[in-house]
Structure formats: structure tokens, C-alpha cells
Amino acid sequence: MSLDTSTQLPAEYETLHTGIALYNAATARIVAANERLESLFGYPTQELRRLSIEQYTANTYKFSEPDFVRRLQVASDGDPQQFLWRIKRSDGELVWVRVHLAQQTVGGREYVLAEIRDLTDHYTASRREMLFWRILRHNLRNETTTIAGRAGEIKTLTDSDDVTAAAETIRSTAMELGGVATSVKEIQQAVLQSETNRSHRQAAAAIRDVVSDIEREYPDAEVTVEERERMWIHVDSAFDHALSHAIENAIVHSEQDRPTVTVAVRASPNTGRVEIRITDTNPVIPDVEVDALDEFADLTSTYHGTGVGLFVMKWCIESLGGELEFEERDPRGNVVRLYLPPKSPSGPR
Numbered sequence: 001m002s003l004d005t006s007t008q009l010p011a012e013y014e015t016l017h018t019g020i021a022l023y024n025a026a027t028a029r030i031v032a033a034n035e036r037l038e039s040l041f042g043y044p045t046q047e048l049r050r051l052s053i054e055q056y057t058a059n060t061y062k063f064s065e066p067d068f069v070r071r072l073q074v075a076s077d078g079d080p081q082q083f084l085w086r087i088k089r090s091d092g093e094l095v096w097v098r099v100h101l102a103q104q105t106v107g108g109r110e111y112v113l114a115e116i117r118d119l120t121d122h123y124t125a126s127r128r129e130m131l132f133w134r135i136l137r138h139n140l141r142n143e144t145t146t147i148a149g150r151a152g153e154i155k156t157l158t159d160s161d162d163v164t165a166a167a168e169t170i171r172s173t174a175m176e177l178g179g180v181a182t183s184v185k186e187i188q189q190a191v192l193q194s195e196t197n198r199s200h201r202q203a204a205a206a207i208r209d210v211v212s213d214i215e216r217e218y219p220d221a222e223v224t225v226e227e228r229e230r231m232w233i234h235v236d237s238a239f240d241h242a243l244s245h246a247i248e249n250a251i252v253h254s255e256q257d258r259p260t261v262t263v264a265v266r267a268s269p270n271t272g273r274v275e276i277r278i279t280d281t282n283p284v285i286p287d288v289e290v291d292a293l294d295e296f297a298d299l300t301s302t303y304h305g306t307g308v309g310l311f312v313m314k315w316c317i318e319s320l321g322g323e324l325e326f327e328e329r330d331p332r333g334n335v336v337r338l339y340l341p342p343k344s345p346s347g348p349r
Contacts, residue, residue: 040118042093098116144174151170154167209240222260223260290310
């Protein structure tokens with residue numbers, strides 16, 4: 001097989017931190033590469049020209065040489081390709097990369113330009129993160145349920161008021177800790193969900209659906225929904241989680257026998273965004289709780305929030321391209337504002 005050794009990449013490609021390879025789609029061989037790609041693959045360009053794709057593809061990965069060749073041909077026909085791949089370096093190390101293939105003309109000849117980014121650290125971190133989510137959601141929930149159950153048994157087996165009070169404290173604390181697992185799941189969903197999972201909804205209707213669920217759980221609470229302006233939003237379950245936490249916080253922290261909460265929707269006067277305003281007459285949310293949401297804050301053992309509900313609200317709303325804001329009411333109470341991008345009645349744009 002004759003090797004194309006005359007084609008060179010433009011000098012600008014040598015300044016990139018991304019591996020660049022120029023492929024001949026007909027032979028499925030690399031004809032040119034930058035230094036970053038040589039470092040990533042562990043081979044000099046001269047040797048890469050002689051290697052088949054199979055020789056630097058991990059044989060433990062489902063993606064094979066025929067798959068790569070097919071994508072090369074599709075990209076050569078003008079349809080760019082992007083995919084995850086696992087390469088085998090010259091020293092045998094396996095590396096996760098993301099590949100983008102696109103048609104490219106160099107020196108008057110048609111090639112396929114491959115942009116190859118090292119994803120090993122990101123991929124490893126993502127897998128560790130998934131393991132963390134699983135352990136936290138499963139183990140924490142199971143263990144705290146066991147603790148709460150045992151504490152309940154202690155209450156039934158003692159006549160001591162002190163022991164009963166202590167057992168109830170253990171039980172309620174365990175239940176609160178178990179709730180962290182649910183909050184973690186909600187945050188995970190907000191992080192992982194994509195645009196394809198979202199639906200186009202009238203804001204007031206989406207709010208009423210959430211309120212309806214809350215009213216069944218808290219029948220003594222009075223939650224009023226006010227549609228001051230008809231607005232449309234593009235949301236997923238993250239919206240439900242954020243709004244539920246905001247309303248439930250207002251209910252459970254109320255000092256009234258019949259908690260009252262108002263949820264109003266309108267266009268923000270300053271930006272035109274959808275503003276969902278949750279108001280109550282409760283004690284003011286402590287500054288330490290709100291300040292703990294600042295990811296740039298220097299958190300210490302004496303400076304942190306006591307729960308994760310506000311974090312769920314923040315992460316969920318931000319995952320939708322929105323913003324969370326807190327304000328103290330005069331003379332008493334709190335205002336929680338959820339801001340979301342406005343959408344047209346006909347659908348997302």
C-alpha cells in the first residue's frame with residue numbers, strides 16, 4: 001500500500017490542545033497528525049500512517065474498526081460524525097476519547113478531519129459520581145430506615161419519658177437524614193436530564209399540578225395560585241422538585257395551625273423572564289442557609305446550611321437555565337422567586 005506522506009496539517013493545528021488527525025477515507029489511514037495526537041496515541045505520525053484503525057482500538061471495547069471506517073465514509077460524504085471511542089496507546093494504556101469527524105479539503109484533496117479529545121479523567125469521574133449517587137441513595141435510605149424502625153420499637157418497649165423522647169429524636173433525625181437520599185436523587189435527575197425530556201407548558205398549569213400534589217400531602221395548608229400574567233415555560237421534573245421544595249418549606253416552617261402560601265406567576269418587570277413568586281408569613285430564612293448556596297463561599301464547620309432543600313431548588317432551577325432568589329418580606333415572612341426563560345405560546349425557540 002502506498003502511503004500518503006506529503007500532506008501536512010496547517011501549522012496552526014500544532015497550537016491546539018486537541019488531537020488532530022487527517023484521514024484518507026478510502027484507505028482508512030491517518031495521513032497527518034499534530035503533536036497532541038501523537039502524544040495521545042503514543043505513536044509518531046510516521047508510524048500512525050502504517051497502522052490500521054484496529055491496531056489502536058481497544059479490543060475490550062464494543063466499537064470496532066468497521067464501525068470507525070463506516071463513520072469515516074459517512075463524514076467524507078458530508079455528514080459530520082461524533083462518538084465516544086476507546087483507544088489503545090502504544091504502551092497498552094486504554095484511553096477514553098470523543099471523536100468528531102468532518103470533511104476537510106487540504107492541498108486540493110478531500111480528507112476527513114478528526115478532532116480527538118481525551119475524556120479519561122471526565123469519564124472516570126462520571127463513573128465514580130454514578131457510584132456515589134447509587135451508594136448515597138440506596139445505602140443511606142436503607143440504613144436510616146432501619147434506625148428509624150428500631151427507634152420506634154424502643155418507644156413501644158419503654159415506660160420512661162426520657163427514653164421515649166430520646167427514641168423519638170433518633171427516629172425523626174433518621175427520617176430527615178433519609179430524606180437527603182430523595183433530595184440527592186432529585187439533584188441527579190436535574191443534572192442528567194436533557195432538552196428532549198422537557199415539555200412546553202403554561203406556567204400556571206404546571207404550578208397547579210405541583211400544588212395539587214402538595215395539598216393532598218398537607219390538607220391543612222392553604223396554597224393559592226395567582227396567574228397575574230399568562231406565561232409559558234419549557235420544563236421537566238426538575239421544575240416540579242424545585243417548586244415543591246419551595247412550597248413545602250413554607251408550609252412546614254409555618255407557625256400557624258393553617259399555613260398559608262401564595263404562588264404568583266408573572267413576567268419579571270426587569271427582564272421579562274417568567275417570575276414565580278412564593279410568599280409566606282414565616283420567620284425569615286436564616287442568612288446562613290442562603291449564604292451556603294454560594295458555591296464560591298468559604299464553608300467551614302460553623303458556616304453551613306442545615307438541610308439540602310435549598311440546594312435542590314437551586315440546582316434544579318439552574319438546570320433549566322433559570323435563577324433562584326430570596327428576599328425578606330416586610331413586616332414578616334419570605335419571598336422566594338424562581339426565574340425561568342420565557343417561551344412563546346407556540347413552543348420553545
